Amino acid sequence: xxxxxxxxxxxxxxxxxxxxxxxxxxxxxxxxxxxxxxxxxxxxxxxxxxxxxxxxxxxxxxxxxxxxxxxxxxxxxxxxxxxxxxxxxxxxxxxxxxxxxxxxxxxxxxxxxxxxxxxxxxxxxxxxxxxxxxxxxxxxxxxxxxxxxxxxxxxxxxxxxxxxxxxxxxxxxxxxxxxxxxxxxxxxxxxxxxxxxxxxxxxxxxxxxxxxxxxxxxxxxxxxxxxxxxxxxxxxxxxxxxxxxxxxxxxxxxxxxxxxxxxxxxxxxxxxxxxxxxxxxxxxxxxxxxxxxxxxxxxxxxxxxxxxxxxxxxxxxxxxxxxxxxxxxxxxxxxxxxxxxxxxxxxxxxxxxxxxxxxxxxxxxxxxxxxxxxxxxxxxxxxxxxxxxxxxxxxxxxxxxxxxxxxxxxxxxxxxxxxxxxxxxxxxxxxxxxxxxxxxxxxxxxxxxxxxxxx
Amino acid sequence: xxxxxxxxxxxxxxxxxxxxxxxxxxxxxxxxxxxxxxxxxxxxxxxxxxxxxxxxxxxxxxxxxxxxxxxxxxxxxxxxxxxxxxxxxxxxxxxxxxxxxxxxxxxxxxxxxxxxxxxxxxxxxxxxxxxxxxxxxxxxxxxxxxxxxxxxxxxxxxxxxxxxxxxxxxxxxxxxxxxxxxxxxxxxxxxxxxxxxxxxxxxxxxxxxxxxxxxxxxxxxxxxxxxxxxxxxxxxxxxxxxxxxxxxxxxxxxxxxxxxxxxxxxxxxxxxxxxxxxxxxxxxxxxxxxxxxxxxxxxxxxxxxxxxxxxxxxxxxxxxxxxxxxxxxxxxxxxxxxxxxxxxxxxxxxxxxxxxxxxxxxxxxxxxxxxxxxxxxxxxxxxxxxxxxxxxxxxxxxxxxxxxxxxxxxxxxxxxxxxxxxxxxxxxxxxxxxxxxxxxxxxxxxxxxxxxxxx
Ligand SMILES: Cc1cc2nc3c(=O)[nH]c(=O)nc-3n(C[C@H](O)[C@H](O)[C@H](O)COP(=O)(O)OP(=O)(O)OC[C@H]3O[C@@H](n4cnc5c(N)ncnc54)[C@H](O)[C@@H]3O)c2cc1C
Ligand SMILES: Cc1cc2nc3c(=O)[nH]c(=O)nc-3n(C[C@H](O)[C@H](O)[C@H](O)COP(=O)(O)OP(=O)(O)OC[C@H]3O[C@@H](n4cnc5c(N)ncnc54)[C@H](O)[C@@H]3O)c2cc1C
Numbered sequence: 069x070x071x072x073x074x075x076x077x078x079x080x081x082x083x084x085x086x087x088x089x090x091x092x093x094x095x096x097x098x099x100x101x102x103x104x105x106x107x108x109x110x111x112x113x114x115x116x117x118x119x120x121x122x123x124x125x126x127x128x129x130x131x132x133x134x135x136x137x138x139x140x141x142x143x144x145x146x147x148x149x150x151x152x153x154x155x156x157x158x159x160x161x162x163x164x165x166x167x168x169x170x171x172x173x174x175x176x177x178x179x180x181x182x183x184x185x186x187x188x189x190x191x192x193x194x195x196x197x198x199x200x201x202x203x204x205x206x207x208x209x210x211x212x213x214x215x216x217x218x219x220x221x222x223x224x225x226x227x228x229x230x231x232x233x234x235x236x237x238x239x240x241x242x243x244x245x246x247x248x249x250x251x252x253x254x255x256x257x258x259x260x261x262x263x264x265x266x267x268x269x270x271x272x273x274x275x276x277x278x279x280x281x282x283x284x285x286x287x288x289x290x291x292x293x294x295x296x297x298x299x300x301x302x303x304x305x306x307x308x309x310x311x312x313x314x315x316x317x318x319x320x321x322x323x324x325x326x327x328x329x330x331x332x333x334x335x336x337x338x339x340x341x342x343x344x345x346x347x348x349x350x351x352x353x354x355x356x357x358x359x360x361x362x363x364x365x366x367x368x369x370x371x372x373x374x375x376x377x378x379x380x381x382x383x384x385x386x387x388x389x390x391x392x393x394x395x396x397x398x399x400x401x402x403x404x405x406x407x408x409x410x411x412x413x414x415x416x417x418x419x420x421x422x423x424x425x426x427x428x429x430x431x432x433x434x435x436x437x438x439x440x441x442x443x444x445x446x447x448x449x450x451x452x453x454x455x456x457x458x459x460x461x462x463x464x465x466x467x468x469x470x471x472x473x474x475x476x477x478x479x480x481x482x483x484x485x486x487x488x489x490x491x492x493x494x495x496x497x498x499x500x501x502x503x504x505x506x507x508x509x510x511x512x513x514x515x516x517x518x519x520x521x522x523x
Numbered sequence: 524x525x526x527x528x529x530x531x532x533x534x535x536x537x538x539x540x541x542x543x544x545x546x547x548x549x550x551x552x553x554x555x556x557x558x559x560x561x562x563x564x565x566x567x568x569x570x571x572x573x574x575x576x577x578x579x580x581x582x583x584x585x586x587x588x589x590x591x592x593x594x595x596x597x598x599x600x601x602x603x604x605x606x607x608x609x610x611x612x613x614x615x616x617x618x619x620x621x622x623x624x625x626x627x628x629x630x631x632x633x634x635x636x637x638x639x640x641x642x643x644x645x646x647x648x649x650x651x652x653x654x655x656x657x658x659x660x661x662x663x664x665x666x667x668x669x670x671x672x673x674x675x676x677x678x679x680x681x682x683x684x685x686x687x688x689x690x691x692x693x694x695x696x697x698x699x700x701x702x703x704x705x706x707x708x709x710x711x712x713x714x715x716x717x718x719x720x721x722x723x724x725x726x727x728x729x730x731x732x733x734x735x736x737x738x739x740x741x742x743x744x745x746x747x748x749x750x751x752x753x754x755x756x757x758x759x760x761x762x763x764x765x766x767x768x769x770x771x772x773x774x775x776x777x778x779x780x781x782x783x784x785x786x787x788x789x790x791x792x793x794x795x796x797x798x799x800x801x802x803x804x805x806x807x808x809x810x811x812x813x814x815x816x817x818x819x820x821x822x823x824x825x826x827x828x829x830x831x832x833x834x835x836x837x838x839x840x841x842x843x844x845x846x847x848x849x850x851x852x853x854x855x856x857x858x859x860x861x862x863x864x865x866x867x868x869x870x871x872x873x874x875x876x877x878x879x880x881x882x883x884x885x886x887x888x889x890x891x892x893x894x895x896x897x898x899x900x901x902x903x904x905x906x907x908x909x910x911x912x913x914x915x916x917x918x919x920x921x922x923x924x925x926x927x928x929x930x931x932x933x934x935x936x937x938x939x940x941x942x943x944x945x946x947x948x949x950x951x952x953x954x955x956x957x958x959x960x961x962x963x964x965x966x967x968x969x970x971x972x973x974x975x976x977x978x
Contacts, residue, residue, distance in 0.1 A: 170760045170867040193766050215709040244954050250863040251895040253932040254670040254720045255950050261716035265709045282766035309624045311648050311737035408705040412625040440706040477708040495710050499699050504712055510961035
């Protein structure tokens with residue numbers, strides 16, 4: 069047994085420090101493709117803040133890299149092992165410590181699964197809006213690490229808006245408390261928001277105070293079919309310019325619709341070039357749905373199907389939620405991108421992506437949080453076909469380049485990790501990158517936290 | 524003419540560099556009491572980004588402190604001159620560069636006055652929610668500097684939620700771009716939010732991309748009278764726990780009501796101990812107002828007056844907006860505090876403040892953004908009466924101590940500046956303070972930006 073392991077075990081239960089090669093292998097990577105993973109020295113599964121502090125103190129003293137992990141549903145390689153690192157999995161710290169309906173906050177440990185929190189607060193008539201499609205498995209700690217989004221962001225915003233305060237174990241094991249339990253507060257720098265989206269590179273989140281909302285009425289949705297992606301994007305622009313605030317506004321292109329049909333036998337309209345889903349969760353959504361229907365028709369929709377009730381709306385949404393898995397099934401492997409453009413440029417983004425698919429001879433399906441301009445072009449390929457895999461990787465870069473050219477960002481919600489490291493440098497530019505490095509050094513001067521990710 | 528002035532003038536129009544003692548004196552301080560101001564070396568009023576860069580390069584080379592200023596309506600001394608500094612006023616950079624109804628963003632220079640932006644976006648059917656009571660005079664740059672709030676925050680959040688991207692001139696004159704124009708984005712650290720609320724200590728904001736919302740319907744309000752502050756606070760808790768999300772939820776105590784009556788002859792109910800104002804801006808606010816009326820009655824309200832129409836609602840709001848000026852008039856001087864507590868502790872905060880008023884033999888009126896737990900205990904005193912002024916200052920500290928004891932923060936929206944420097948250290952604790960210093964050093968290694976403020 070190495071000295072490192074011995075030291076870790078000195079203050080951790082035996083089953084909290086794992087070195088079995090099989091286990092290490094299975095924890096070495098998140099869900100991203102094309103991202104290398106190193107061999108970890110050990111997997112540590114603490115249950116308490118003190119145990120996390122012990123791990124960091126030990127790692128810091130020995131200068132061993134530490135990679136925090138949630139459920140490893142991440143799509144950028146941000147949770148991948150670094151050679152010789154400690155994998156620090158927070159999944160056992162999974163208690164919901166407090167739900168307060170008057171203060172509208174929840175206090176949770178990082179390993180709480182998103183859906184579990186959502187259900188727990190629903191029992192108090194509250195909602196925790198951020199709803200990544202992976203919500204049944206991903207953790208709040210991972211959501212905070214990536215700053216994740218979801219379907220509801222067009223109305224309710226992303227994870228960052230809901231994190232009020234954090235307890236963070238720093239690189240040297242000290243405990244930092246940021247933020248507040250109050251609805252408002254501007255005391256000092258916003259270190260809370262600095263840590264949200266920092267992908268485990270500034271500290272280990274061990275507790276979070278989350279803001280909650282009153283639970284809205286159940287959604288009512290409509291589906292609109294369009295003869296072209298451009299017409300669907302035009303409808304998105306009209307809907308937003310007319311002052312509507314849908315609870316979701318999602319787009320699926322033809323490739324995606326076909327893939328979903330293939331997998332689910334849902335019978336979605338395959339002849340259409342794009343399907344738009346819009347939903348409202350106001351007390352009386354019918355007038356707004358009617359107005360949106362008219363706007364879709366004006367933009368050229370060939371048909372609009374309003375859901376009769378929330379149950380029917382849920383069915384429509386299931387098609388959207390199945391999109392990723394369905395696209396993956398097309399050729400066995402898929403690579404999902406996450407480029408966000410100003411919504412006025414959505415049509416250009418879709419058109420450009422279609423051109424890229426043609427240029428590289430690939431199948432690329434696009435689904436999008438269209439109301440936010442956040443597209444997920446998803447490259448379908450056969451990983452066993454070397455040439456196709458290479459083209460897939462290259463088309464991915466072309467898509468990011470397109471996004472930046474359209475005034476967008478290389479990542480709307482999935483983060484940078486390993487996958488988009490070079491692209492981050494390009495998006496930020498030299499001045500910003502230098503400040504990023506200086507901020508990193510302020511938190512983690514010796515660089516043991518998730519090294520080699522982000523930049 | 525000193526060398527410094529000469530260098531500044533080399534790349535600035537003559538009227539952009541002022542050294543007249545009268546002018547310097549009049550720009551030396553913001554609106555806070557009890558805060559010292561040093562003598563500035565010059566006042567600089569640039570019109571372009573390049574001019575700001577020139578100012579910073581000059582100051583950096585000579586190690587002259589720079590204090591950015593908006594409209595100096597700040598209430599914490601954050602914009603006060605430091606001895607020998609350059610006052611860098613951004614008020615002439617006051618162009619609204621872009622308003623885009625599809626992308627729902629505005630791009631502005633920092634000197635744009637909040638109300639001017641609000642009116643300009645209203646013409647496009649949009650709203651920029653943050654609405655500090657000083658909105659007719661304060662600037663967007665100052666709002667970003669302090670992270671300011673207002674009445675609408677209980678529903679729409681504070682300035683931080685609306686700042687998507689910034690152009691910032693750094694201490695050495697380099698230009699940093701942060702954030703994005705898109706609705707979402709998680710590329711790199713959230714430097715945008717780090718700069719919001721940093722009180723001019725990390726960089727000079729020269730351009731901001733602001734998120735906008737669709738304009739909501741006009742508000743409908745009600746006023747509820749209570750026989751005790753505790754009953755009014757109980758009503759606040761009931762309203763929030765029942766899942767309502769009012770567009771504002773404001774409280775005025777008896778001292779405040781009397782002061783407003785005295786000044787405005789509005790005829791507010793002086794016999795009541797507290798007045799609650801609630802407003803909704805949903806398409807049909809009547810059912811929710813009725814429910815809130817019932818909750819107020821259940822909490823012990825002695826009377827509830829619903830406004831008949833938006834015009835009547837506006838009248839009720841005017842009383843609230845007049846509160847500060849009215850309290851100032853009571854004894855000639857007032858000192859406004861800004862303690863935010865969890866809303867479940869609002870009653871304790873009001874009770875504790877009343878005890879402090881009695882202990883120090885002072886008149887302290889409280890108005891509050893009650894829905895957020897953000898109280899503004901306002902000490903009324905005669906500045907010519909030395910003993911009373913001393914007691915006023917001491918009671919102010921007692922109020923902050925009370926706020927912290929109740930799990931609150933020393934500042935909900937006004938910032939730290941000079942006034943609350945010692946208290947910030949106490950709220951943050953040593954670990955956080957050390958990180959604050961490290962972050963400051965990452966941005967401004969030689970410490971020329973607004974030195975001596977915050978910490
Ligand atoms: C099918 C599918 C659908 C998805 N849909 C969405 C979607 O709609 N929207 C979206 O935004 N994302 C989506 N994702 C991506 C992913 O689910 C999110 O990024 C999620 O937030 C990751 O959570 P996790 O618990 O799996 O974290 P991990 O993948 O384990 O980690 C993510 C990052 O956070 C860091 N981290 C984890 N825990 C901590 C901690 N306690 N302290 C500090 N850092 C920590 C890690 O180091 C890593 O950098 C999807 C993924 C899949 C597989
Ligand atoms: C009557 C009255 C009512 C008020 N009501 C409210 C209220 O309801 N809510 C609220 O939050 N506040 C309120 N305030 C406080 C004040 O108006 C706000 O803090 C406002 O945001 C300050 O804006 P300003 O333009 O006056 O900035 P200033 O006071 O000039 O500066 C404020 C801070 O921002 C910095 N700063 C200014 N411009 C820049 C820039 N371009 N780049 C970097 N830093 C900069 C300054 O250095 C300083 O630290 C009120 C004040 C008064 C007098």
